[in-house]
Amino acid sequence: MKLRSIFFFITLSAFVLNAQDPNLVLKEVRLKLEKVADYSAQVHIHANIPMIKIDDVNAKVYYKQPNLFKVESKGIAILPKQGMGDLTSFLTNEKGYTCALNGTKMIGSVKTQVISVLPLTESTDLILVKLWIDPIKDVIMKAQVTSKTNGTLDIDYFYTDQVKYGLPSKLVFTIDVKKFKLPKSVAADLHQTKKKPTNTKEAQDGKITLEFSNYQVNKGLSTQFFKQKQ
Amino acid sequence: MLRKNTINEFVKILAKPRSYIGIAALTLLVSIILFAMKADGKMYISFVTASFEQTLSFNGHILNGNLIAFIVLQMLIVHIPLLVALVTGDLLSGEAAMGTLRMLLTKPITRTQVVLSKMIAAATYTFILVLWMGFLAVFVGRWVFGTGDLIVLNSDGLVILPDADILWRYGLAFFVAYLALLTIATLSICLSAFADNSIGPIVSTMAIIILFTIIGSLDVSVFDHIKPYLFTTHMASWRSFFNDPVPWSAIWESIWILIVHNILFIGLAIFQFNRKDITS
Numbered sequence: 158m159k160l161r162s163i164f165f166f167i168t169l170s171a172f173v174l175n176a177q178d179p180n181l182v183l184k185e186v187r188l189k190l191e192k193v194a195d196y197s198a199q200v201h202i203h204a205n206i207p208m209i210k211i212d213d214v215n216a217k218v219y220y221k222q223p224n225l226f227k228v229e230s231k232g233i234a235i236l237p238k239q240g241m242g243d244l245t246s247f248l249t250n251e252k253g254y255t256c257a258l259n260g261t262k263m264i265g266s267v268k269t270q271v272i273s274v275l276p277l278t279e280s281t282d283l284i285l286v287k288l289w290i291d292p293i294k295d296v297i298m299k300a301q302v303t304s305k306t307n308g309t310l311d312i313d314y315f316y317t318d319q320v321k322y323g324l325p326s327k328l329v330f331t332i333d334v335k336k337f338k339l340p341k342s343v344a345a346d347l348h349q350t351k352k353k354p355t356n357t358k359e360a361q362d363g364k365i366t367l368e369f370s371n372y373q374v375n376k377g378l379s380t381q382f383f384k385q386k387q
Numbered sequence: 388m389l390r391k392n393t394i395n396e397f398v399k400i401l402a403k404p405r406s407y408i409g410i411a412a413l414t415l416l417v418s419i420i421l422f423a424m425k426a427d428g429k430m431y432i433s434f435v436t437a438s439f440e441q442t443l444s445f446n447g448h449i450l451n452g453n454l455i456a457f458i459v460l461q462m463l464i465v466h467i468p469l470l471v472a473l474v475t476g477d478l479l480s481g482e483a484a485m486g487t488l489r490m491l492l493t494k495p496i497t498r499t500q501v502v503l504s505k506m507i508a509a510a511t512y513t514f515i516l517v518l519w520m521g522f523l524a525v526f527v528g529r530w531v532f533g534t535g536d537l538i539v540l541n542s543d544g545l546v547i548l549p550d551a552d553i554l555w556r557y558g559l560a561f562f563v564a565y566l567a568l569l570t571i572a573t574l575s576i577c578l579s580a581f582a583d584n585s586i587g588p589i590v591s592t593m594a595i596i597i598l599f600t601i602i603g604s605l606d607v608s609v610f611d612h613i614k615p616y617l618f619t620t621h622m623a624s625w626r627s628f629f630n631d632p633v634p635w636s637a638i639w640e641s642i643w644i645l646i647v648h649n650i651l652f653i654g655l656a657i658f659q660f661n662r663k664d665i666t667s
Binding site: 206207208209210211212216228230231232233234235236237238306307308310332333334337 | 438439440441442443444445446447448449535536538543544545546547549550631
């Protein structure tokens with residue numbers, strides 16, 4: 158009987174330990190993100206978005222906890238409205254959301270924990286954030302952000318040397334461009350005589366790839382700096 | 388003799404107060420646009436990028452001199468034909484109305500040379516008008532707003548052109564815009580050859596532009612075969628230089644059609660003026 162109880166206890170413990178608490182997984186990620194009080198980095202932006210034609214741009218991005226974000230660029234740089242500093246600031250506010258584990262999924266050779274994060278306040282634009290987390294390195298491998306205004310945005314994360322801070326070396330944003338509409342009064346080409354064939358299978362997704370380099374982490378960026386105009 | 392007469396014709400244009408209306412109107416209009424953009428240019432930008440800005444953020448110096456120059460060109464190219472026709476529309480008919488045509492033709496110069504000298508003088512005036520607009524739009528615009536990448540909205544979507552890749556586009560765009568306005572000048576002189584009063588050719592020129600523009604903008608299949616041959620269809624070809632890649636074949640097509648129109652109008656004006664009865 159005693160032996161049976163010990164066996165039962167060991168089995169139960171193993172089960173409990175294996176089925177990780179999503180809060181604990183997320184906490185580890187959050188703790189890693191919180192190590193970064195501020196950062197700056199060079200970023201190479203490649204945008205491949207239907208209806209927008211733009212060359213690659215080099216810019217510099219700055220971030221400071223909790224939610225300050227700034228882009229400096231000589232040319233016009235297009236970035237996704239969500240998924241940059243705002244996602245970090247959302248995740249670092251642990252009282253602002255609740256989460257649930259949705260199983261595991263392989264991303265490449267990494268077995269990730271899939272966690273759904275739901276904001277607790279209705280005032281926020283976010284509806285649902287789904288995260289694929291590498292529980293060994295405690296970093297986000299993929300995120301899916303669904304918001305009221307922007308629809309769904311997918312973000313793929315790639316890491317190299319700044320993995321200790323949870324800072325990616327590359328981000329690939331997949332955005333939904335179905336909502337994009339041209340203002341007719343401006344876009345209508347008054348002198349256009351040839352009608353363009355309408356392609357029903359026209360690409361509906363756009364991709365923005367950000368490649369980060371020269372990270373400067375925790376150098377003490379001032380709040381005032383983010384208020385200055387470029 | 389043609390050269391001498393051309394200089395005389397140009398001096399006549401300069402002597403008319405109405406010739407300065409165009410320059411003054413351009414200066415005033417560009418100043419108003421610059422002021423409006425300085426005061427509330429961000430509204431204009433958000434109107435252009437509104438549907439994209441829900442998902443994307445546009446960073447950088449968007450409201451710059453290059454964009455202002457584009458806005459100026461886009462707004463004014465519609466109205467400049469009036470300023471051109473105002474001066475060139477009575478070059479021949481004005482002489483008939485004032486009774487100076489007979490005196491002009493007593494000179495040892497052929498009627499064809501008279502028409503050509505007036506055409507060259509009109510072309511020079513139009514060139515000055517376009518050059519002045521280019522100076523105000525591009526150089527003053529860049530001086531007031533600085534430089535930067537150009538964001539252009541066309542029927543395919545947004546095109547963002549790097550700053551270093553813009554000036555040559557403006558140079559060629561102004562050349563095509565000049566060719567379009569030259570067509571207006573030759574049209575008005577052509578109509579002027581048929582008339583004996585000053586106002587008729589000016590109003591007729593504007594009426595033709597309005598009529599052709601409306602036909603060009605009507606999305607009715609009956610006009611589909613006519614539209615490519617209307618000169619008004621090609622008056623906005625300057626915009627094509629701000630596409631990426633530049634549709635060279637379409638631009639060349641427009642240039643040829645405008646040149647053919649110019650030759651046609653000049654030829655018709657010469658033909659009519661040579662037949663014109665100036666004795667009665």
